[in-house]
Amino acid sequence: MKIHEYQAKQVLSRFGVPVPRGEASETSEQAGEIAQRLGGPVVVKAQIHAGGRGKAGGILVAADAAEAREAARGMLGRKLVTHQTGPEGRQVCCVLIEETLPIRKEFYLGLVIDRAQARPVFMASSAGGVDIEEVAAQTPELILKETIEPGMGLQAFQARKLAFGLGLPAHLASQAAQVMTALTRAFLETDASLAEINPFVLTEDGRLVALDAKINFDDNALYRHKDLLQLRDLNEEEPLEIEAGQYGLSYIKLDGNIGCMVNGAGLAMSTMDIIKYAGGNPANFLDVGGGASAEQVRHAFRILLSDPNVRAVLINIFGGILRVDRLASGVVEAAKATTISVPVVVRLEGTNVEQGREILRGSGLSFVVASDMKDAAEKVVGLAKASGQ
Numbered sequence: 001m002k003i004h005e006y007q008a009k010q011v012l013s014r015f016g017v018p019v020p021r022g023e024a025s026e027t028s029e030q031a032g033e034i035a036q037r038l039g040g041p042v043v044v045k046a047q048i049h050a051g052g053r054g055k056a057g058g059i060l061v062a063a064d065a066a067e068a069r070e071a072a073r074g075m076l077g078r079k080l081v082t083h084q085t086g087p088e089g090r091q092v093c094c095v096l097i098e099e100t101l102p103i104r105k106e107f108y109l110g111l112v113i114d115r116a117q118a119r120p121v122f123m124a125s126s127a128g129g130v131d132i133e134e135v136a137a138q139t140p141e142l143i144l145k146e147t148i149e150p151g152m153g154l155q156a157f158q159a160r161k162l163a164f165g166l167g168l169p170a171h172l173a174s175q176a177a178q179v180m181t182a183l184t185r186a187f188l189e190t191d192a193s194l195a196e197i198n199p200f201v202l203t204e205d206g207r208l209v210a211l212d213a214k215i216n217f218d219d220n221a222l223y224r225h226k227d228l229l230q231l232r233d234l235n236e237e238e239p240l241e242i243e244a245g246q247y248g249l250s251y252i253k254l255d256g257n258i259g260c261m262v263n264g265a266g267l268a269m270s271t272m273d274i275i276k277y278a279g280g281n282p283a284n285f286l287d288v289g290g291g292a293s294a295e296q297v298r299h300a301f302r303i304l305l306s307d308p309n310v311r312a313v314l315i316n317i318f319g320g321i322l323r324v325d326r327l328a329s330g331v332v333e334a335a336k337a338t339t340i341s342v343p344v345v346v347r348l349e350g351t352n353v354e355q356g357r358e359i360l361r362g363s364g365l366s367f368v369v370a371s372d373m374k375d376a377a378e379k380v381v382g383l384a385k386a387s388g389q
Contacts, residue, residue, distance in 0.1 A: 001217045003231045004047040006096045008213035016182040019210045022098030032069030034097040041100045044071040048090040049236040052082030093235055106199035107166055111187040120148040124162045128199035154184035175208050191221030240303050247299045256281025258384050259304040259313040263288050271316045274373055280381035283310050297330025302338055312343045312384035319350025328356035332363040343383040347376035
């Protein structure tokens with residue numbers, strides 16, 4: 001689960017990470033009032049779940065409350081298009097009004113899970129204010145890393161090593177180490193999957209402040225954090241993904257035109273890979289799970305067909321816990337209750353596969369049956385191309 005910048009700063013502040021003074025606003029009038037209270041120049045920041053806001057006009061400096069009001073008016077309700085939103089953009093429903101700071105130097109601080117080590121890793125860089133991916137690609141030597149051992153947190157010697165590695169003098173290195181420790185505590189105690197401060201700035205008057213913040217939380221741990229769950233903004237999420245979640249389905253919308261219904265994340269990934277290998281583009285990741293009911297399958301099929309970009313559907317099921325005959329029954333029920341205007345390719349294997357195939361054959365519906373995954377991918381790609389012409 002992602003949250004907005006202003007929410008991330010509220011979370012980090014609770015753990016002792018210094019952040020600028022600021023408040024969020026959903027109206028231009030309120031934005032002006034906040035700027036008036038803060039006094040002096042302020043920054044007006046569009047709040048969307050995507051980076052690259054500054055280049056898209058989503059971050060503006062206002063000299064006074066009147067300018068802040070006008071800047072907010074120009075952002076609120078507008079669709080902001082950045083390199084992370086895609087061409088459809090994201091509608092701005094909220095802005096952050098924040099004090100400006102005299103910046104001397106920008107740094108990067110962040111924590112992620114290193115899958116290879118199965119441990120969190122703290123990263124720091126003197127090249128702040130730009131995408132860390134860009135730094136990693138062009139100047140990887142500028143990224144410092146410290147692995148965090150389970151149950152230990154970021155140790156004091158690790159924090160000092162990182163702080164001095166950033167080139168900070170002794171009196172500031174101690175302050176930076178405290179912020180790094182606080183950021184690590186926030187990451188671990190909230191079950192985050194990502195926590196970034198970019199940029200982490202040194203001001204002209206010698207303060208270290210989190211000028212921007214980003215936190216993503218592990219969805220599987222949110223049952224332990226009811227307060228964090230309240231920060232979820234459904235306006236920032238894909239409607240079909242929200243609907244799928246209500247039925248216990250794992251659905252992620254992609255930018256292709258071949259809908260995929262699969263049981264098991266590994267099979268879903270390999271299905272998307274083989275579609276790409278066959279020259280097609282998957283429109284989604286949809287895992288109905290190992291124990292899906294016929295009702296869940298029915299909802300999954302309907303959600304797949306709700307995507308207007310879908311030109312063909314591939315149902316790729318290996319029946320283990322989820323019996324093939326149950327899956328077939330759900331697909332037939334969904335197909336009969338839905339107007340199907342695109343071809344459907346089915347590849348079935350596993351428990352009760354013959355019964356499942358018989359259900360499909362006797363349904364009276366026009367399904368294209370594939371013998372294996374390669375055959376299924378080639379058929380669905382060909383049908384999608386023909387359907388799109």
